[in-house]
Each structure stands twice: as C-alpha cells, then as structure tokens.
Amino acid sequence: MGTYLVxxxxxxxPSLLGISVVLFTVLALAPGxxxxxxxxxxxxxxxxxxxxxxKFGIDDPVYLRYFRxxxxxxxxxxxxxxxSRVNVDTLILQRLPxxxxxxxxxxxxxxxxxxxxxxxxxxxxxxxxDQIANTFAFIGFSLPTFFTGLLFILVFSIWLDWLPFVYRxxxxxxxxxxxWEQIRQAIMPVMVLGLFQAAxxxxxxxxxxxxxxxxxxxxxARAKGxxxxxxxxxxxxxxxxxxxxxxxxxxxxxxxxxxxxxxxIFRIPGIGSLLISAILSNDTPVxxxxxxxFACLVVTFNLIADxxxxxxxPRIAFR
Amino acid sequence: xxxxxxxVTAEHVSPWVDAWRKxxxxxxxxxxxxxxxxxxxxxxxxPWLWPVSINDIDFTARLQPPSRAHPFGTxxxxxxxxxxxxxxGRISLAVGLAAMLVAIxxxxxxxxxxxxxxxxxxxxxxxxxxxxxxxxQLPLLLLIIYLFRDALKDVFGVEMGVFILIVVVxxxxxxxxxxxLVRAQFLSLREKEFVEAAQALGASKTRQxxxxxxxxxxxxxxxxxxxxxxxxxxxxxxxxxxxxxxxPDIPTWGRLLFDAKDFLxxxxxxxxxxxxxxxITVLAINFxxxxxxxxxxxxxVL
Numbered sequence: 001m002g003t004y005l006v007x008x009x010x011x012x013x014p015s016l017l018g019i020s021v022v023l024f025t026v027l028a029l030a031p032g033x034x035x036x037x038x039x040x041x042x043x044x045x046x047x048x049x050x051x052x053x054x055k056f057g058i059d060d061p062v063y064l065r066y067f068r069x070x071x072x073x074x075x076x077x078x079x080x081x082x083x084s085r086v087n088v089d090t091l092i093l094q095r096l097p098x099x100x101x102x103x104x105x106x107x108x109x110x111x112x113x114x115x116x117x118x119x120x121x122x123x124x125x126x127x128x129x130d131q132i133a134n135t136f137a138f139i140g141f142s143l144p145t146f147f148t149g150l151l152f153i154l155v156f157s158i159w160l161d162w163l164p165f166v167y168r169x170x171x172x173x174x175x176x177x178x179x180w181e182q183i184r185q186a187i188m189p190v191m192v193l194g195l196f197q198a199a200x201x202x203x204x205x206x207x208x209x210x211x212x213x214x215x216x217x218x219x220x221a222r223a224k225g226x227x228x229x230x231x232x233x234x235x236x237x238x239x240x241x242x243x244x245x246x247x248x249x250x251x252x253x254x255x256x257x258x259x260x261x262x263x264x265i266f267r268i269p270g271i272g273s274l275l276i277s278a279i280l281s282n283d284t285p286v287x288x289x290x291x292x293x294f295a296c297l298v299v300t301f302n303l304i305a306d307x308x309x310x311x312x313x314p315r316i317a318f319r
Numbered sequence: 320x321x322x323x324x325x326x327v328t329a330e331h332v333s334p335w336v337d338a339w340r341k342x343x344x345x346x347x348x349x350x351x352x353x354x355x356x357x358x359x360x361x362x363x364x365x366p367w368l369w370p371v372s373i374n375d376i377d378f379t380a381r382l383q384p385p386s387r388a389h390p391f392g393t394x395x396x397x398x399x400x401x402x403x404x405x406x407x408g409r410i411s412l413a414v415g416l417a418a419m420l421v422a423i424x425x426x427x428x429x430x431x432x433x434x435x436x437x438x439x440x441x442x443x444x445x446x447x448x449x450x451x452x453x454x455x456q457l458p459l460l461l462l463i464i465y466l467f468r469d470a471l472k473d474v475f476g477v478e479m480g481v482f483i484l485i486v487v488v489x490x491x492x493x494x495x496x497x498x499x500l501v502r503a504q505f506l507s508l509r510e511k512e513f514v515e516a517a518q519a520l521g522a523s524k525t526r527q528x529x530x531x532x533x534x535x536x537x538x539x540x541x542x543x544x545x546x547x548x549x550x551x552x553x554x555x556x557x558x559x560x561x562x563x564x565x566x567p568d569i570p571t572w573g574r575l576l577f578d579a580k581d582f583l584x585x586x587x588x589x590x591x592x593x594x595x596x597x598x599i600t601v602l603a604i605n606f607x608x609x610x611x612x613x614x615x616x617x618x619x620v621l
Contacts, residue, residue, distance in 0.1 A: 144557065147576065261457075
C-alpha cells in the first residue's frame with residue numbers, strides 16, 4: 001500500500017504541473033497588459049513604467065516568466081489582490097472553509113441518497129421502484145443547479161418563508177442557536193448541490209451493481225446459503241463500488257462548477273463567489289490563484305479516489 | 320428443402336431503418352424527440368408568428384404576469400418575454416449544437432490518432448486527455464472568457480465574438496470523453512478481420528480508418544454527441560447566469576434567469592419560463608440520448 005501511494009503521488013504531481021502550464025499558457029496568450037492602465041495615466045512618467053516592466057520581467061521570454069510564477073506559487077507568494085488590498089493566500093484561506101463545508105456535506109448527502117436507492121433499484125431491475133428512481137434521476141440531472149437554486153428560494157424562502165436565502169458569516173447568536181442558524185442557512189445550498197449529484201450517482205451505482213450481481217461469485221455466495229443482505233452488502237456492493245469511485249472522482253470538476261453557481265446564488269462567502277467577484281473587478285492574481293486552487297482540489301480528490309480504489313480492490317495496489 | 324432459400328432471402332433492412340425500429344420502442348425517447356422538435360420549430364418560426372420586438376421598452380407594463388398581450392409576461396423594462404425567449408432559444412440551441420460539433424470533431428480526431436497509432440503517440444495523447452479531464456472546467460471557462468472576451472469582440476463584433484468564444488471554449492473542454500470512447504472502439508476494431516481484409520487488399524492506413532473503422536465506431540459517438548448538446552446548453556446557460564456569457568442585449572435563456580433572479584419575489588414568472596425551457600430541452604435531449612444508447616447497443620436484439 002505504501003509504494004502504491006507513493007506511485008499515485010508521483011503521477012499526481014506531473015498532472016498538477018501540466019495544469020499549471022495550461023493555466024499559464026492561457027494567461028500568456030491573453031491580449032492585454034497589466035501595465036496598460038499606466039500607459040494612459042499622465043501621473044506616471046514613461047521611465048517609471050519601463051522600470052516597473054523591467055522589475056517584474058514582463059518582457060522576458062515566456063518560459064522564464066512561467067518558472068518565476070511557478071516558484072513564487074510554490075513558495076506561497078500568491079500575489080496581492082488588486083481589489084481588496086489583501087494577500088491572495090489570506091483571502092483564499094478565509095474563503096476556503098465555507099466551500100469545503102458546502103461541497104463536503106452535499107457529497108455526503110448525494111451518496112446517502114444514491115447508494116441505497118441505486119442498490120435497491122439494481123436488486124429489483126425494471127420494477128416500479130426502479131422505473132420511478134430512474135425517471136427521478138433523469139429529471140435530477142437535467143435540472144441545472146442555477147434553476148433548482150432559484151426554485152428552492154422561491155418555494156422555501158419567498159412562498160413558505162422557512163429558510164433564509166442569504167448565507168451569513170456574521171451570525172450573532174451564541175451556543176446551540178448559532179449551530180441551528182448555520183444548519184438552517186446551509187440546508188438549501190447543500191440540497192441543491194447534493195440532489196443534482198445524487199441523480200447521476202444513482203445511475204452509476206445502479207449500473208455498477210447490475211454488472212456485478214450477475215457474476216458467478218454472487219451465485220456461489222447465495223448457493224452457500226448466505227442471507228440476501230449479506231450477499232448484497234459484503235459481496236456485491238464492495239465490488240460494485242470500484243467503478244463508482246472512479247466515476248465520482250471524474251465528476252469532481254462538475255461538482256466544483258456546481259459549487260461556484262450555488263455559492264453565487266446563495267451568496268456563500270466561498271472561493272467560488274470570490275472567483276466571480278474577482279472576474280467582475282478584473283482582479284487577475286485572485287482569478288489565477290482561485291483557478292489553481294480548484295485544480296489542486298480536483299487532483300486531491302482524484303488522489304483520494306485512488307487510495308479508496310487500493311483499499312476496495314487490494315489487487316490494484318500490488319500491480 | 321426449397322424453403323431454406325426463402326429464409327435466406329429475408330427482407331433486407333438498412334441499418335437506419337433497423338435503428339429507427341429499435342429507437343421507436345423507447346417511448347420516452349420518441350416523446351422527447353417530438354418535444355424537442357416542437358421547441359426547435361417554435362424557436363425558428365417563432366418570430367414570424369409572434370412579431371414583437373425583443374427590446375421594445377414599455378414602462379407602463381413592467382414586471383407583468385402572463386396575460387393575453389404578453390403570454391409569458393414582461394421583465395423590469397416592460398419587454399415581452401415570449402419574444403425574448405424565442406430569440407434567446409435560437410442562441411442557446413445554436414451554442415449547444417456548435418459546441419457539440421467542436422467537441423465531437425476534436426474528440427474523434429484525437430481518439431482516432433491515439434487508437435490507430437501504438438506506443439508513444441498513444442501514451443502522450445491519452446496523458447493530455449487525462450490532464451484535460453482533471454482541469455476544473457467552469458473556473459477555466461470563466462478565466463478564458465474573462466481574458467479573451469474583449470479581443471474577440473473587436474475582431475468579430477459583440478454577438479459573433481462572444482458566440483465563437485463560448486462555442487470554442489465549451490467544445491474545447493468537452494472532447495475528452497469522446498476521445499476516450501473513440502480510442503477504445505479503435506483498439507478493438509483495428510484487430511477485426513474486416514480491417515485485416517481491407518489491409519490485405521492494399522487499403523492505405525487513412526482508407527482503413529475513414530472507410531472501415533470510423534463508421535463502425537460511430538454508434539457510441541452519436542450517443543455522446545447527443546448528451547454533449549445538453550451539457551453545452553447547460554454550460555452556456557451557467558456562464559450567462561453568472562453574468563459572464565452573452566451581454567444583456569442578447570437574451571439567452573441563462574441570461575434571462577440572471578436578470579430575473581433579483582425579482583423572484585415580484586415576478587417569479589420571469590425566472591420560471593426560461594428555467595423551464597432549459598429544463599425541458601435538456602431533459603428531452605437526455606432521454607433521446609438514452610433511447611439512442613439502446614438503439615446502438617449491439618448486445619440488444621429486437
């Protein structure tokens with residue numbers, strides 16, 4: 001297992017490097033110049049502008065600029081936000097917990113729905129329950145998160161007035177009340193993201209379980225006289241989870257996309273809404289850093305998927 | 320014994336007729352095709368049937384619920400929502416189709432090259448594919464649009480510039496599943512006897528690929544293409560919903576939702592109609608994709 005982990009890490013690092021190359025290429029190819037504004041500003045003499053260009057190495061060849069940017073990123077020097085006058089890394093660290101909380105709880109909700117429903121549907125294929133679950137799954141992943149978010153606000157905040165539709169980070173209540181308020185305001189964003197993911201996960205789980213349940217070792221387990229519950233939980237599900245883990249890991253970029261939208265709708269102070277506000281205020285250092293953080297999160301989740309893979313199927317770790 | 324001959328000369332069924340027969344059995348897919356066709360026709364001929372301008376401002380009719388004069392109601396400037404949705408629907412559907420074409424063309428080319436060439440080319444292309452799969456798509460989409468929007472506006476004009484940018488970027492970030500699919504198909508098809516026969520008859524590598532392997536690999540690609548249209552429509556709507564897609568004077572369905580979201584309490588109809596349009600279109604396309612998957616599944620016999 002140890003060498004397996006090291007090997008997966010060694011594969012993850014080049015893909016992070018590759019992502020950083022893609023990001024930097026996009027930035028380098030983009031028209032426009034961070035010092036453009038100074039060219040039209042009469043208070044800054046041209047000599048100063050040239051000296052600044054010299055200092056920041058804007059006119060150096062691309063690969064030199066890339067290596068300088070990469071070393072700065074690795075040393076934790078992520079630059080300075082133009083808009084809010086704070087270091088980018090402090091800004092992101094402030095915002096990251098809210099994002100991780102919402103994404104984490106929505107994934108737990110999605111799996112808590114998808115696993116039982118998918119398994120139950122697959123053990124009774126083409127039954128009424130299976131068909132209803134399948135129809136709901138189709139509706140679920142055809143409803144874009146931005147529309148479900150608005151629908152939830154309309155129903156639960158405006159018509160029923162049960163839940164707040166703006167996420168607040170400055171709740172004044174104390175003790176249990178504080179936790180209650182936190183949960184209340186997180187319900188809608190977590191539901192929006194979680195239900196969307198649950199729909200696609202249900203289909204993955206169902207087809208994976210259907211593939212496994214026909215195999216010979218399942219028949220053998222039944223022939224040994226094991227109860228149906230033991231057969232399904234110990235023999236079928238563990239094997240069916242292997243492809244599901246891969247598919248869930250592949251869904252991660254979509255999950256982060258959904259998180260950006262939900263954060264924007266419910267005004268959650270996470271890195272997704274930070275990205276949008278940075279784009280609207282032309283805050284390039286923040287945009288680059290947030291995009292890179294999202295890339296790191298995706299790679300991290302792929303790594304976690306690999307670890308789970310090795311645990312679910314020990315043969316993989318030995319290959 | 321004469322009967323045997325009669326059995327052999329059974330009715331010849333072309334692959335397309337056969338496909339239609341299988342597709343027809345998926346009731347929801349057929350119903351969805353009708354629904355989608357209705358939407359497409361409505362969006363194309365709509366402006367003739369409902370000749371109301373999309374940007375006639377009428378402050379006496381602000382935020383009105385659906386009525387006879389405005390079947391889908393009006394927005395905060397008193398503009399007719401039905402007319403705006405017809406116009407926006409054209410753009411949304413066009414973006415979906417064009418982005419799908421970009422994704423399929425890139426995916427098929429990369430998948431075909433990787434599948435037919437062995438060794439380092441295959442490894443390198445698959446590494447690039449995996450790399451693109453682990454890119455955070457929406458943030459990257461937003462980044463690219465933020466950086467390139469103004470430059471393209473200058474070259475192609477506002478509407479065309481944003482359209483090209485969105486299509487290329489959405490398509491350029493969605494080709495990876497297609498490439499993997501095509502490569503997997505190629506890996507098994509290139510070992511088949513009919514390809515060997517073509518090779519023995521002196522067919523060049525290109526001819527083998529274009530005439531013999533590619534047509535046989537198209538089934539799953541068509542299914543992926545269908546699903547991609549839905550995904551591209553959602554991607555475009557998401558961008559517009561975040562206020563970073565089309566500008567306000569081009570009312571795509573996502574843009575309408577973006578404008579409507581601050582008026583949910585006074586004018587819920589403004590958000591419900593475009594949202595429902597996106598939902599129904601995407602749902603229909605997904606059901607059609609499901610029907611096509613059954614159609615092109617070779618394991619399934621009618």
